[in-house]
Amino acid sequence: MSTAARPTFDTEALRRGIEGRSAADLLSLYADDAEVRVVDHNTQPSHPMVKRGRGEIAAMLNDVYSRDMTHKLEQCVVDGDHVAFTESCQYPDGVKVLASSMMSLRGGKIVEHTLLQAWDE
Template sequence: MTLQEELVRAIEHRDVEAVLATFDEEADYELVDRTSPPSEPLRAHGRDAIGRTLHDLFDRAVRNEVEQFVVQGDHAAYLQRCTYPDGSQALITAMLDLRSGRIVHQSGIRARDGGTSAPVRTRTRTFAEADEVRTFEKGRLELLRGNGSDVARAVFEPGWRWSRHVKPIAGTELCTYAHFCYILSGTLHVRMAEGSEFEATKDETIRIAPHHDAWVVGDEPVTLLDWETSGDYARSQG
């Protein structure tokens, strides 16, 4: 089976592990969408980190179709159409760099419409009816799932720090997830892998790229809404 056949089959069957198997161990992955602009794309390095990203992207009741796939030497490109339960669609254009029959770099652009092809049922919900609740020392995450659009509310108590309280669960040196958050209360300090640091406080939005540590500043809990956290963040693997 060629790489093209292997990848198309995996995408259309929503087989994340099979998609991941087409990547090199040290591959790089980039995606631009409505929350990750070209200046700050969603990035993942290495098969493990890419796997976490793919599990998040494929964790939907979505029908995937690869409509075009072109291979030329060590480069390839394909167009993927995603159809959501509400009838809305997204198009993903992916560009691949190949080596020894594996993907060493993938960059993609995802654009989604507003779902005009089928009526969408309006519904209000609260976090009291969260689809999933994850608790950990000095923290709690409540997740509401939608048709391709999830939102999480996280509460971090004074003294909480990712590297102290979530790192043992994640099993990574730094947080490998991207976040797009609105701070409801408290102050959050973030330190990136390359050493840069910044803070966000009440009524501010914050975009955090993968590979960071974070902690609560002061005696007030941090409560935030996050439109990107899902996947296995703070989920016990036991």
Template sequence: MLTKTKIVDGAAIKKAIEGRDGKLLSSFYTDDALVRVVDRNNPPSKPREIRGRAAISTFWDDICSQAMTHKVDTTIAEGDNLAFMQACAYPDGTKVVCAAMLELKNGLIARQTVVQAWDE
């Protein structure tokens, strides 16, 4: 029996993020994936690093459990790279913007860099 591998693409990312589906998002990563987050609290010289699918699952579960909306505005794919822009909003009107670059390996996310900024 053949096992169907989920292939990560812009439509899949959009569906999972906008649907706040942390479990689906986590399934897009390789077991040894690395997510780097750069923002005000995690500057480029010391980014937050989330290693492995289990830790990434916890990361996405936290984000998806928050009362906020997510909209993926643009996705661009080239070879084994996928980039997307995301806009988020909290109920109090606070906005967040996120740019993400993904490196794919066999159709799954092996490395991801996230740069985000929010209203303060």
């Protein structure tokens, strides 16, 4: 009798996507019915920006990762069906962004992603 291996989340794909600024690589980590919720200075907790499905998520990722800025995966922790990570970013003019994410997985794919971000003003 064999036991089926449980799908795992690919943290190296996450790193490659973030640091390589590849929206396509990042999108491959999301389930078709995924939802992303973004909370920041402009989209506060009572009215977060919500993106549903791969189409809306792709548009958001393409916007963010096409900008002239660096991205670095700082920390990443996987615990069962949950992933948490921090990402630091910097624009050429020195403005910094720090983002913290918590994600829920199903079958190794992201189904819920909450992102909190702050930037220099």
